Amino acid sequence: MRSPRRPLPVYTLPAALSAELEIRKSRFIAHAIPVADRDAAMEELRRLREANPTATHVCWALLAGGQSGMSDDGEPSGTAGRPILEVLRHHDLDGVLAAVVRYYGGVKLGAGGLVRAYTDAIARVLQDAPRVERIAQAFLMVEIGYPDEARVRRWIEQENYELAESGYQMAVRLTIRMPVTALEEAREALRDMTQGRAVFPEAD
Numbered sequence: 001m002r003s004p005r006r007p008l009p010v011y012t013l014p015a016a017l018s019a020e021l022e023i024r025k026s027r028f029i030a031h032a033i034p035v036a037d038r039d040a041a042m043e044e045l046r047r048l049r050e051a052n053p054t055a056t057h058v059c060w061a062l063l064a065g066g067q068s069g070m071s072d073d074g075e076p077s078g079t080a081g082r083p084i085l086e087v088l089r090h091h092d093l094d095g096v097l098a099a100v101v102r103y104y105g106g107v108k109l110g111a112g113g114l115v116r117a118y119t120d121a122i123a124r125v126l127q128d129a130p131r132v133e134r135i136a137q138a139f140l141m142v143e144i145g146y147p148d149e150a151r152v153r154r155w156i157e158q159e160n161y162e163l164a165e166s167g168y169q170m171a172v173r174l175t176i177r178m179p180v181t182a183l184e185e186a187r188e189a190l191r192d193m194t195q196g197r198a199v200f201p202e203a204d
Contacts, residue, residue, distance in 0.1 A: 084098045162177040
């Protein structure tokens with residue numbers, strides 16, 4: 001029986017990168033920015049437009065799970081957003097906004113020239129860029145008794161998870177951020193360390 005195949009890793013960038021090209025008097029300033037989702041990408045685009053108020057175009061593509069998208073921003077259809085998206089795909093990136101700010105220099109490049117320019121601009125910024133594996137995160141909510149809190153908090157720290165929220169009523173309710181692949185193991189560990197007293201409201 002064949003063992004289940006591990007999903008291919010998906011990568012993102014550890015930090016934003018930028019590079020600039022000049023092609024026939026036009027300036028192409030390429031940005032590659034790690035983002036959590038489409039809302040974060042739109043916020044980054046807003047900042048880029050604010051920082052470049054006289055730019056002719058701000059073309060972009062986004063790969064973020066099911067929230068991908070692209071825009072030619074006034075360039076001829078298919079000459080900017082699509083080429084940028086293809087470069088992102090070529091680098092196996094996700095959770096990344098790629099945007100190119102163009103300042104028109106007075107010389108028309110034609111459709112083929114534009115495709116090459118936008119492709120080269122993003123390829124330049126991603127060339128030799130460091131990549132980190134993108135691991136989906138999830139939140140686990142657990143209710144425990146007050147006597148178990150210190151032990152559970154130590155465990156969260158040891159596992160390098162993030163305590164996202166805590167609440168105190170009849171019981172202690174903790175919300176822990178961790179890789180989605182760790183959820184089942186974490187539930188078992190919490191049950192063990194509290195001798196079965198841990199309750200998971202989201203799983204009920």
